[in-house]
Amino acid sequence: MAKKAGDDDAVAAARHRVGLAKHGLGERGPRWWDDEPAARVARAREALEELDALDD
Structure with missing residues (x-):
């Protein structure tokens, strides 16, 4: 949704969250x-x- 809307900041934030989750799961x-x-x-x-902490 953010990518389609051209919201680069939201895309970067979502990718950061995914990266944290994948690292926590051991995928990265x-x-x-x-x-x-x-x-x-x-x-x-x-x-x-x-x-x-990102949600706070």
Whole structure:
């Protein structure tokens, strides 16, 4: 919707949020399968905190 409307700032914000989520899920960054479960959970929690902070 933002892209279609030509709102570059909204597109950049949405891409940033998607990037945070993907990193938190292990789709980007270090290979998640190399991490211990506690490290995976910590990465996911950190990403959620960052995403929550964007909503404030």
